[in-house]
Amino acid sequence: MISDLNDRSREILKLVVESYVETGAPVGSRTLSKKLHENISPATIRNVLADLEEYGLLYAPHVSAGRLPTDLGMRLFVDGILEIGNLTDEERIQIEAQCKTNGASFNQVLEQAGNLMSGLSACAGLVVAPKTEQQRLKHVEFVSLGPGRALVVMVTEEGQVENRVLDLPVGVTPSILIEAGNYLSSKLIGQSLTEAKAVIAKEIRSNKAAIHELSTKLVEAGLATWSDTSDDGVLIVRGQSNLLQDINALGDLENIRTLFTALETKENLLRLVDLTQDAAGVQIFIGAENELFSVTGCSMIISPYRNSEEQIIGTIGVVGPTRMNYARIIPMVDYTAKVVSQMLRQK
Incomplete structure (x- = not known):
């Protein structure tokens, strides 16, 4: 669908998503007109917004409001428009230092990885430990x-x-x-x-x-x-409180509690690992694309880690609001999974 959008529509969709990620609030035509590279009237922008809404990429939370991206709009943005950022040298050093602690057991490394994902992303860090x-x-x-x-x-x-x-x-x-x-x-x-x-x-x-x-x-x-x-692995979740700091963006508090209850049941643990089995790297699940997150307004970014035989044995990732900072978190999750995999190859 991204190929069906002209440059103007792509830029406006990009600006709506970026504003949503930054503020969580709807954005209107007047605000967008100030951010666009070309001089376009608010009326013309409203027409483009209406077209994007008709495509199912945007929606208005109430009459006369600005627009917010739908889950489909977020997916289109992540797959076709998003420019992935690079980790800074300081972030790489921090990840390596925390994961490669001398003398730490593998269990402790996974605990540290979960804490690290939570701290760096301001979301909930998620680690599925290997099946014993x-x-x-x-x-x-x-x-x-x-x-x-x-x-x-x-x-x-x-x-x-x-x-x-x-x-x-x-x-x-x-x-x-x-x-x-x-x-x-x-x-x-x-x-x-x-x-x-x-x-x-x-x-x-x-x-x-x-x-x-x-x-x-x-x-x-x-x-x-x-x-x-022990055949269902172990789930390590860190930073659940990060998901509760923006209730307006995430919706009902009870839905968040339901999410973690679902994550902690055995039948759901291996499903998180299974989601990565056929993938080479990072996987992104936005809102209703995954039934675990369909009612919570959450998304998940996960990446597998491998043992010395290159077998996928677990998953590292982040669960956060749909408006999480994908450009920053995607490379963070990817690099952390690679560091953990390197440690396993050395054992």
Whole structure:
């Protein structure tokens, strides 16, 4: 559709969107006439605004008001008119310094990335951590917490650490916990939890398990726990309060609460990662284009990050008002995802 617009219509659409991003308020013909490069009367501008409204790119919130862009108008602007800015050297240094903290675990890096996205964008930072089920193990250890309970510590090759508390079968001693940890270390390191569970099940079926019956039960219980609870990844959201500072632009406060409730449900976590699977880089979802944001007046900018095998394992992004500063936030999200990917390749 952008090719159907003449230069004058494109410029007026651009000015309406830029004004909306800056103020959140409708813009009228007189204001636009002062910003246009050519000398055009307000009457002529009103005719162009009417045409853009007929195309579904603009709308008037009430009679005699100026115009605001629709979601379609924002999409047309982002895809065909927007000039993407470049990060400053200071912003690049800040992103690298915060993500590449020496000694930080991968979980801590993701937490920092979420905080960073929120702080730099003044929106909500969003990070979907990898699914533990599909990551390869580097270390597994069981730690006794007293009678009937143990802590299992898993470290993946990506550096993600996950701790889970298990209820133990009757009769499991600390020595059996050590034995079970040694068994996992000798048999399963370098495999994903899904693969590990299959290996153990095969050994148990063929009666070739090299560990005591109670230890076998412990391993079975532990792997079942991981499989049942961790296959949907982890959602990290930072800066939700940023979305609540401009209620007029975002609409009903309850809609924002509903959005975060939806984001935090398991069935929606992997959908955020799936949105990036077929894309080379940044993906932008504006308002009603994504059902998660259809009633909230929000948009989402996300980019995938990859492991050392170039597999997409998670997503970094920003959720903010439809009038967020796309030119600044798009390169910010893209660069942060690339920095996190570089860290994973070095592990």
